[in-house]
Amino acid sequence: MIDDKLPDVEEALRKAAAAEILPRYRQLAAHEIVEKTGPHDLVTIADRQAEEHLTASLTRLLPGSVVVGEEAVHEDPAVYDALHGDAPVWIVDPVDGTRQFVRGEAGFCTLVALAHRGEVLASWTYAPVLDAMAWRCGAAGHG
Numbered sequence: 001m002i003d004d005k006l007p008d009v010e011e012a013l014r015k016a017a018a019a020e021i022l023p024r025y026r027q028l029a030a031h032e033i034v035e036k037t038g039p040h041d042l043v044t045i046a047d048r049q050a051e052e053h054l055t056a057s058l059t060r061l062l063p064g065s066v067v068v069g070e071e072a073v074h075e076d077p078a079v080y081d082a083l084h085g086d087a088p089v090w091i092v093d094p095v096d097g098t099r100q101f102v103r104g105e106a107g108f109c110t111l112v113a114l115a116h117r118g119e120v121l122a123s124w125t126y127a128p129v130l131d132a133m134a135w136r137c138g139a140a141g142h143g
Helices: 003-024 044-061 070-075 077-084 100-103
Strands: 032-040 040-046 068-069 087-096 109-117 119-127 132-137
Touching: 003 040, 003 044, 003 132, 040 044, 040 070, 040 100, 044 070, 044 077, 044 087, 044 100, 044 109, 044 132, 068 070, 068 077, 070 087, 077 087, 077 100
Parallel strands: 068 087
Antiparallel strands: 032 040, 087 109, 109 119, 119 132
């Protein structure tokens, strides 16, 4: 299901970061940063736009798949229900380390995993400032 998609997922991550995250790195305006549950739980326009970008590109890569994204779940916890369905699920944290991102530090990344019926098939970690990508296939018979 995923072996032939590995390069495409990497490209999707790189494109989302190039379009939505890196242009805002060290360029955020105050109105582009919002507290979710408190001062240590932030969301930025980069988080939201990167999640939307990844949602569109990942579901195109794997028709019939769905996305459970951190920001979508924050807005509607029922999004979690997709994890228990039959469709493959992309799990997305568009900017893991938002506080570091807001401070202009390089210690943030974009996380994506693909799961199906409770099993993680593959995961990707991309550090856009460093242009460093790591991935792992976790399903039996993969990677």
